[in-house]
Amino acid sequence: MNETQRILLETANRLLGDLCTRPVGDAAEQGAWPADLWRRLEETGFTNAARSTARGGESGDIGDMYLLVKAAGAHAAPVPLAETLLAEQMLAAAGLQAADGPATIGPVLRADRMTLARRGGRLSLSGVARRVPWARHARTLVLLAEDRGTTVTVRVEQVPVEAQGWNQAREPRDTVRFDGTEISADAIGNGFDFDELYRRGALCRTAAMAGALEKVLALTLRYAGERVQFGRPIGKFQAVQQQIAVLATHVAASNAAANAAIAAHAGGDGAFQIAAAKTRVGQAAGVAAGIAHQVHGAIGFTHEHELHRSTRRLWAWRDEFGSEVEWASWVGQTVAKIGGEVLWPFLTGRSAGAAADVPGAER
Amino acid sequence: MNLNNFTAVAHDDERLAPLRAEVRRFLAEERAAGAFTRATGWDHWDPEFSRKVGAKGWIGMTWPRRYGGQARSSLERFVVTEELLAAGAPVRAHWMADRQLGPLLLSVGTEQQKDTYLPRIARGEIFFCYGLSEPDSGSDLASIRTAGTKVDGGWAIIGRKVWVGYAHRAHMMNLFARTSPRSDEDRHGGVTQFIVDLKTPGITVRPIVNLAGEHDFNEIVFDDAFVPDDLVIGTVGNGWKQVTGELAHERSGPERWLNTFSLLVHLVDRVAQHPNERDLEKIGRLVSQLWTLRQMSFSIATLLEQGGTPNLEAALIKDLGTLYDQEVPAVARQIVSEEVRAGLSEEDYLGELLDRALYYSPSYTIRGGTKEIIRGVIAKGLGLR
Numbered sequence: 001m002n003e004t005q006r007i008l009l010e011t012a013n014r015l016l017g018d019l020c021t022r023p024v025g026d027a028a029e030q031g032a033w034p035a036d037l038w039r040r041l042e043e044t045g046f047t048n049a050a051r052s053t054a055r056g057g058e059s060g061d062i063g064d065m066y067l068l069v070k071a072a073g074a075h076a077a078p079v080p081l082a083e084t085l086l087a088e089q090m091l092a093a094a095g096l097q098a099a100d101g102p103a104t105i106g107p108v109l110r111a112d113r114m115t116l117a118r119r120g121g122r123l124s125l126s127g128v129a130r131r132v133p134w135a136r137h138a139r140t141l142v143l144l145a146e147d148r149g150t151t152v153t154v155r156v157e158q159v160p161v162e163a164q165g166w167n168q169a170r171e172p173r174d175t176v177r178f179d180g181t182e183i184s185a186d187a188i189g190n191g192f193d194f195d196e197l198y199r200r201g202a203l204c205r206t207a208a209m210a211g212a213l214e215k216v217l218a219l220t221l222r223y224a225g226e227r228v229q230f231g232r233p234i235g236k237f238q239a240v241q242q243q244i245a246v247l248a249t250h251v252a253a254s255n256a257a258a259n260a261a262i263a264a265h266a267g268g269d270g271a272f273q274i275a276a277a278k279t280r281v282g283q284a285a286g287v288a289a290g291i292a293h294q295v296h297g298a299i300g301f302t303h304e305h306e307l308h309r310s311t312r313r314l315w316a317w318r319d320e321f322g323s324e325v326e327w328a329s330w331v332g333q334t335v336a337k338i339g340g341e342v343l344w345p346f347l348t349g350r351s352a353g354a355a356a357d358v359p360g361a362e363r
Numbered sequence: 364m365n366l367n368n369f370t371a372v373a374h375d376d377e378r379l380a381p382l383r384a385e386v387r388r389f390l391a392e393e394r395a396a397g398a399f400t401r402a403t404g405w406d407h408w409d410p411e412f413s414r415k416v417g418a419k420g421w422i423g424m425t426w427p428r429r430y431g432g433q434a435r436s437s438l439e440r441f442v443v444t445e446e447l448l449a450a451g452a453p454v455r456a457h458w459m460a461d462r463q464l465g466p467l468l469l470s471v472g473t474e475q476q477k478d479t480y481l482p483r484i485a486r487g488e489i490f491f492c493y494g495l496s497e498p499d500s501g502s503d504l505a506s507i508r509t510a511g512t513k514v515d516g517g518w519a520i521i522g523r524k525v526w527v528g529y530a531h532r533a534h535m536m537n538l539f540a541r542t543s544p545r546s547d548e549d550r551h552g553g554v555t556q557f558i559v560d561l562k563t564p565g566i567t568v569r570p571i572v573n574l575a576g577e578h579d580f581n582e583i584v585f586d587d588a589f590v591p592d593d594l595v596i597g598t599v600g601n602g603w604k605q606v607t608g609e610l611a612h613e614r615s616g617p618e619r620w621l622n623t624f625s626l627l628v629h630l631v632d633r634v635a636q637h638p639n640e641r642d643l644e645k646i647g648r649l650v651s652q653l654w655t656l657r658q659m660s661f662s663i664a665t666l667l668e669q670g671g672t673p674n675l676e677a678a679l680i681k682d683l684g685t686l687y688d689q690e691v692p693a694v695a696r697q698i699v700s701e702e703v704r705a706g707l708s709e710e711d712y713l714g715e716l717l718d719r720a721l722y723y724s725p726s727y728t729i730r731g732g733t734k735e736i737i738r739g740v741i742a743k744g745l746g747l748r
Binding site for chain 1: 366367369370372373375383387445449450624627628629630631632634635638640642643644645646647648650651652653654655656657658659662676679682683735737738739741742744745746747748
């Protein structure tokens with residue numbers, strides 16, 4: 001982390017710490033839009049972190065973007081910050097106009113496909129995208145659609161939410177439906193394919209989980225120091241210490257995996273690293289949430305206590321954009337393709353993922 | 364307490380890349396010449412191979428040139444070490460002196476000790492073992508009873524050491540012995556490190572066969588064995604501080620997560636030949652963990668190079684790495700069923716690698732600090748103790 005990023009992180013932690021209060025979180029889970037929080041994020045420029053200077057932003061540095069996604073994860077910020085930043089990445093890649101206000105992206109499920117039809121000079125969009133994050137609050141929806149055998153990026157201003165749903169953290173996950181909606185030609189460009197969007201989504205959830213894991217450890221350490229049983233803080237008992245130590249190993253591993261995946265992605269590749277990191281951090285999420293709840297005992301199981309705001313996010317995010325089951329299979333297929341003897345050169349290679357770097361990789 | 368020190372992303376710069384390539388060429392030639400196979404593993408005593416590694420300048424490579432070293436960085440050592448271990452090259456003979464004794468002598472040894480031992484260690488001519496545990500002292504190392512009594516010109520050693528790896532093959536031992544009684548005020552004071560020539564009269568080496576049926580451990584009995592004054596390492600009574608100073612090096616290295624790599628290699632090939640979704644996922648989970656561990660270990664090597672003492676980070680890696688090394692055989696047995704095993708060809712040593720990894724798996728979370736001790740270190744780093 002450089003000096004600028006240190007300042008950015010400090011600012012983000014202060015702002016998010018002040019604004020992501022329990023009432024704000026509770027209201028968001030009941031369907032309210034945290035307008036004040038979002039406005040403050042816009043004012044500080046955080047919502048524009050993915051925008052390059054050419055597109056009216058300040059840097060568009062990928063490292064900055066994921067730093068903010070991680071911080072938002074640590075503070076359980078009930079806003080589509082990651083989605084808005086992802087949307088800008090898609091719009092920029094497709095050469096489309098940047099979005100104002102909260103934005104989101106789709107489809108997020110492998111099975112969902114949007115299609116673009118051309119009749120005369122008219123373009124129309126059809127299809128259903130499910131589990132779209134924050135769709136009901138998004139002013140702009142950036143979609144991938146099939147257009148004559150290729151994938152195009154489509155910018156939509158009216159988001160047709162057909163059904164509202166939630167993830168395990170009660171963040172909005174909605175169904176949007178298009179039935180031949182007319183699309184203007186200047187709202188279409190060539191950019192990402194679905195795998196690219198899916199991978200970047202996985203990286204966002206990985207970074208957010210790394211943040212939430214740090215929060216869960218901090219809450220657990222605080223509680224173990226405060227809660228007294230048998231005349232001592234429970235953190236003085238070896239059985240509890242050993243559990244918290246295990247929690248810490250998973251937090252550390254998650255930080256290492258997320259950092260490496262972000263760096264690889266910033267370096268222009270990262271397919272393998274993102275898959276391995278989503279797998280590793282997804283694995284950590286379950287273990288860490290389990291230990292944190294065990295240490296907190298009954299109070300951590302209440303709505304009143306803040307622990308669940310982080311643990312329910314870990315449970316939700318580990319499944320979104322591919323669970324560790326899905327990504328582990330991808331990693332397994334990748335290494336099975338290159339073979340055992342090439343595994344080591346592959347893991348230590350320039351990008352641990354660019355198959356072209358590995359001798360004999362295509363055999 | 365910061366658990367986000369794992370920021371140095373593993374990357375070979377213009378200094379590391381050619382070195383890695385050179386080690387790979389050397390290993391490929393040695394393997395082709397039949398010097399080793401994946402079946403034996405890195406934890407294998409082979410003086411001839413150690414001399415070849417020494418001739419390449421890869422033992423004591425971070426030490427000053429005047430003591431036979433190459434004045435290379437700890438990241439360069441990391442690269443060489445992980446390459447040797449991943450290939451399953453037999454490096455055990457020079458291992459303890461390269462990793463621990465050499466750096467110890469460099470920091471607290473006398474000129475005479477450095478001149479006498481370091482160049483010979485670096486050439487792969489003289490091998491060391493470590494005498495720490497005793498029948499009644501394992502995790503509670505400060506409770507050792509093997510005693511050094513001051514006599515004219517040196518020390519008389521009486522006592523017993525156990526679990527001394529390869530004492531029957533090594534020339535010398537780094538002995539950890541009590542030189543003044545244990546006191547309640549200073550539990551860790553009064554222990555001293557000695558260099559002991561294992562041919563000294565009064566020393567008996569007895570084999571302890573392990574559960575794999577192999578002889579690597581030994582029991583050593585010291586019956587009034589004489590050690591001259593000039594073989595005291597560092598300061599008399601300061602042994603505990605000296606020994607704990609090396610923990611970050613001892614706990615964060617690739618030997619904590621590469622014990623089962625050859626098994627993983629064969630497992631990947633097995634699954635590649637008989638792919639199914641379930642086994643691919645299992646392999647993917649292991650590889651994702653291994654990749655993460657390597658990132659962490661590389662990060663710590665970077666911190667060590669910058670002069671840090673990341674003892675907490677090293678403990679985190681040791682805990683995760685040793686658990687991973689235990690998980691590999693546990694996963695392998697789900698893939699290598701009895702049915703699969705019965706169908707393996709004579710040349711396929713997947714079954715043999717699995718057996719070995721399983722047999723040795725209990726040792727990973729015991730040696731170098733038990734899982735419980737390591738987690739205690741982590742808890743202390745977290746401020747819980």
